[in-house]
Amino acid sequence: MLFNHAPEKFWNLISSKYAASPIADRSAYETKITRLKTYLTPDMSVLDIGCATGTQCGDIASNVKQVTGIDISSKLLAIAEKRMAERNLTNVELLRTSIFDKTFQPGSLDVVMAFFVLHFFEDIDAVFKRVHELLKPGGIFISETACLGNKNKLMGGLLRSAGRLGLLPKINLLTTQQLEQSLARAGFSIVEKTRFSERSDAEFTLVAQKALSE
């Protein structure tokens, strides 16, 4: 099966395996979530792009008013629905849609999160522009991205070729610098840049803010 024009098929196919795999560095994950909660208040509306099985949506749900998790994979979203029900979380909405969905209102969100999904977008400037548009003034964008452009060129080349051939979804070989420059072009200021894990494959968690007035 080829995935370059249908990435949702890839994610649906691996959904059970993905859902069963544990978080790579649990202690670093918990430190990160605790830290991210310092940006959240009970009146906030949050959007999680690429929510998959809803791990982060569920982990922050009791700290905010409402969480919307979006994803392209119906199978991962079905697992997320089940997990939210098991956790008795009633303020998490899960939708199979895209960040560019016109029903999302400009200036309506307090926080947008994007964990390990931005490298699946070809036009990162367009994504950041849209996130900026959806956030309220002073709103926060939290992201963690596999920056394969920072890493081993051979591995990056192989992944790019696999994407071109359709064996994997297409991967954008981003660098941390590209992400930061693109965030600045969209009008964000970086307020925090932390690597929560000591693992060699750990990525930076970037927290960026939309200006209070423009």
Ligand SMILES: C[S@@+](CC[C@H](N)C(=O)[O-])C[C@H]1O[C@@H](n2cnc3c(N)ncnc32)[C@H](O)[C@@H]1O
């Ligand atoms: C590596 S997983 C990350 C899941 C989760 N955010 C996490 O950190 O555990 C990437 C997820 O992004 C989703 N995805 C890929 N392209 C997407 C897009 N254009 N819009 C929304 N979700 C997307 C996939 O279906 C998958 O669930």
